[in-house]
Amino acid sequence: xxxxxxxxxxxxxxxxxxxxxxxxxxxxxxxxxxxxxxxxxxxxxxxxxxxxxxxxxxxxxxxxxxxxxxxxxxxxxxxxxxxxxxxxxxxxxxxxxxxxxxxxxxxxxxxxxxxxxxxxxxxxxxxxxxxxxxxxxxxxxxxxxxxxxxxxxxxxxxxxxxxxxxxxxxxxxxxxxxxxxxxxxxxxxxxxxxxxxxxxxxxxxxxxxxxxxxxxxxxxxxxxxxxxxxxxxxxxxxxxxxxxxxxxxxxxxxxxxxxxxxxxxxxxxxxxxxxxxxxxxxxxxxxxxxxxxxxxxxxxxxxxxxxxxxxxxxxxxxxxxxx
Amino acid sequence: xxxxxxxxxxxxxxxxxxxxxxxxxxxxxxxxxxxxxxxxxxxxxxxxxxxxxxxxxxxxxxxxxxxxxxxxxxxxxxxxxxxxxxxxxxxxxxxxxxxxxxxxxxxxxxxxxxxxxxxxxxxxxxxxxxxxxxxxxxxxxxxxxxxxxxxxxxxxxxxxxxxxxxxxxxxxxxxxxxxxxxxxxxxxxxxxxxxxxxxxxxxxxxxxxxxxxxxxxxxxxxxxxxxxxxxxxxxxxxxxxxxxxxxxxxxxxxxxxxxxxxxxxxxxxxxxxxxxxxxxxxxxxxxxxxxxxxxxxxxxxxxxxxxxxxxxxxxxxxxxxxxxxxxxxxxxxxxxxxxxxxxxxxx
Numbered sequence: 001x002x003x004x005x006x007x008x009x010x011x012x013x014x015x016x017x018x019x020x021x022x023x024x025x026x027x028x029x030x031x032x033x034x035x036x037x038x039x040x041x042x043x044x045x046x047x048x049x050x051x052x053x054x055x056x057x058x059x060x061x062x063x064x065x066x067x068x069x070x071x072x073x074x075x076x077x078x079x080x081x082x083x084x085x086x087x088x089x090x091x092x093x094x095x096x097x098x099x100x101x102x103x104x105x106x107x108x109x110x111x112x113x114x115x116x117x118x119x120x121x122x123x124x125x126x127x128x129x130x131x132x133x134x135x136x137x138x139x140x141x142x143x144x145x146x147x148x149x150x151x152x153x154x155x156x157x158x159x160x161x162x163x164x165x166x167x168x169x170x171x172x173x174x175x176x177x178x179x180x181x182x183x184x185x186x187x188x189x190x191x192x193x194x195x196x197x198x199x200x201x202x203x204x205x206x207x208x209x210x211x212x213x214x215x216x217x218x219x220x221x222x223x224x225x226x227x228x229x230x231x232x233x234x235x236x237x238x239x240x241x242x243x244x245x246x247x248x249x250x251x252x253x254x255x256x257x258x259x260x261x262x263x264x265x266x267x268x269x270x271x272x273x274x275x276x277x278x279x280x281x282x283x284x285x286x287x288x289x290x291x292x293x294x295x296x297x298x299x300x301x302x303x304x305x306x307x308x309x310x311x312x313x314x315x316x317x318x319x320x321x322x323x
Numbered sequence: 324x325x326x327x328x329x330x331x332x333x334x335x336x337x338x339x340x341x342x343x344x345x346x347x348x349x350x351x352x353x354x355x356x357x358x359x360x361x362x363x364x365x366x367x368x369x370x371x372x373x374x375x376x377x378x379x380x381x382x383x384x385x386x387x388x389x390x391x392x393x394x395x396x397x398x399x400x401x402x403x404x405x406x407x408x409x410x411x412x413x414x415x416x417x418x419x420x421x422x423x424x425x426x427x428x429x430x431x432x433x434x435x436x437x438x439x440x441x442x443x444x445x446x447x448x449x450x451x452x453x454x455x456x457x458x459x460x461x462x463x464x465x466x467x468x469x470x471x472x473x474x475x476x477x478x479x480x481x482x483x484x485x486x487x488x489x490x491x492x493x494x495x496x497x498x499x500x501x502x503x504x505x506x507x508x509x510x511x512x513x514x515x516x517x518x519x520x521x522x523x524x525x526x527x528x529x530x531x532x533x534x535x536x537x538x539x540x541x542x543x544x545x546x547x548x549x550x551x552x553x554x555x556x557x558x559x560x561x562x563x564x565x566x567x568x569x570x571x572x573x574x575x576x577x578x579x580x581x582x583x584x585x586x587x588x589x590x591x592x593x594x595x596x597x598x599x600x601x602x603x604x605x606x607x608x609x610x611x612x613x614x615x616x617x618x619x620x621x622x623x624x625x626x627x628x629x630x631x632x633x634x635x636x637x638x639x640x641x642x643x644x645x646x647x648x649x650x651x652x653x654x655x656x657x658x659x660x661x662x663x664x665x666x667x668x669x670x
Contacts, residue, residue: 219423220418220419220420220423220424221423221424221425221426221427223379223418223424224416224418224424224425224426224484225426226379226410227377227379227410227411227415227416227418228410228411228437228438228441228487229407229408229409229410229411229412229438229441229442230407230437230438230441231407231441232403234437234441238429238437239426239429242428243426243427243428316428317427317428318427318428318471318473319427319471319473
């Protein structure tokens with residue numbers, strides 16, 4: 001087991017170097033350079049040169065690349081062109097907001113999805129089942145920004161139940177994590193985007209659980225459990241749901257991995273100061289270090305959660321072993 | 324009083340294309356300690372019949388008529404909880420697919436213990452002890468209780484399933500092709516074990532199979548089913564000596580006898596009728612070498628031909644002629660040609 005994990009981590013490190021390389025060259029392949037965003041076109045050529053010099057963008061691509069990789073080994077992503085501060089710092093500031101929103105949304109989606117999916121399988125063929133599926137698919141296919149805008153229109157503007165945007169009421173300043181996130185004001189701001197993105201996510205756990213449950217329910221061991229005279233609840237939870245949960249757990253672990261990148265559209269609609277919005281801005285600003293850093297961290301977490309999913313699978317399913 | 328009495332039982336499956344009558348007006352009884360072989364081709368309703376005894380029919384299967392009297396109570400009328408209590412404790416099933424009948428994420432021991440505890444107040448330790456006992460009886464080491472199903476061979480899994488079925492000394496064991504997934508050597512051992520234990524705990528058994536040679540070895544009586552109906556019912560020795568029904572004669576042909584090794588087997592051409600359609604006349608008419616006008620119109624009812632020997636054919640008196648012709652290849656070849664003439668494929 002330990003050997004397996006060590007091997008996987010080794011592969012992950014190699015993958016990160018490869019991904020970093022791709023990201024590095026991809027960003028430099030985008031037309032334009034950072035100066036175009038910072039300054040107006042009338043800026044004298046000398047000033048531009050000076051700026052490029054300062055960012056190290058006049059060096060050869062190869063030289064830039066070796067410096068980048070060397071820094072990366074020290075976990076140094078460089079300074080953001082736009083903010084002039086270390087990338088790690090900026091990402092660390094943005095990640096909590098994104099993660100709190102994504103994890104709340106995920107908790108909502110998975111709680112309703114897993115139980116609802118199991119229930120739908122148990123009651124297959126009923127009207128409630130088709131209603132459930134349709135409902136999940138509508139919110140999966142509807143554009144998130146539209147659902148978000150509608151939610152703001154109805155629940156924030158018309159009924160005034162929730163604040164329309166942002167993470168806290170204007171004028172409120174908090175410095176520490178506790179002051180920023182552990183307040184009633186933050187909770188109020190959190191609810192609407194959580195529901196909207198939860199609705200978007202719900203299709204995955206709901207339909208995965210339903211399908212895998214349907215598959216499990218037709219297994220011979222479920223019939224055997226009936227033949228043993230077990231109680232319905234024992235069969236449903238101990239035998240059926242326990243087996244059906246396997247693919248849902250994997251999907252969940254991978255979801256956490258991707259959640260760190262946030263949902264860009266949602267963050268924009270709700271003016272949520274998360275990482276997703278930051279990445280989009282970094283790309284348009286040609287803020288190479290920030291964009292690179294964010295993508296590398298996202299892919300690293302993604303790979304890590306993949307490993308977590310595999311290990312979880314081994315724990316949940318005795319047939320899988322990593323010896 | 325018989326342990327089990329099935330009277331005029333009919334079972335329907337409601338499907339998207341219509342209603343299929345899988346079991347039609349079946350009656351039989353089973354004495355305490357008796358073992359009964361239920362034979363027939365795939366799809367003849369034998370598994371459906373067996374499952375109905377435990378009310379384990381799939382969601383689209385319904386008992387339309389008849390009664391199943393077990394120890395004086397009608398199983399058809401019992402409520403869910405009543406049925407639940409009956410399962411495993413009174414009627415236990417040894418299922419067709421040992422390979423998949425154990426839940427892969429729980430140890431075999433847990434699955435036995437869980438069954439025992441669902442029907443008694445036994446503590447975990449007591450149930451565990453009982454599980455060890457039945458494992459020993461069936462010839463598995465007690466430490467195997469800690470194994471997961473995937474760590475066991477097919478034969479072991481089958482034994483574990485049997486151990487599970489026997490764990491509460493049921494009065495009726497339903498064995499649905501319990502050994503089809505196993506190789507012949509293991510098959511034989513396990514079948515012997517099942518009957519040995521069945522005799523030991525004096526339970527009755529319904530043994531479902533499409534292998535009539537197994538029945539000849541293990542069962543006291545036999546029921547031959549065809550297209551949802553009972554065609555013939557007799558004591559095993561009587562049946563194998565003098566089968567009456569043309570279908571039974573054909574079935575007997577299709578199994579090799581030790582005396583004529585090397586002979587090519589004679590099979591029954593054609594396929595069972597589509598039970599989605601309404602059946603007129605004898606169900607075996609399309610494949611029967613001796614059919615007459617009457618067989619096309621009247622459905623023969625099960626009637627007694629000798630003491631304890633029943634069959635559903637209009638012509639019990641022509642048995643001598645039937646038996647003689649049935650052993651000849653030409654008889655069945657003629658059926659094949661007739662099927663082709665009628666637009667069938669004659670397979």
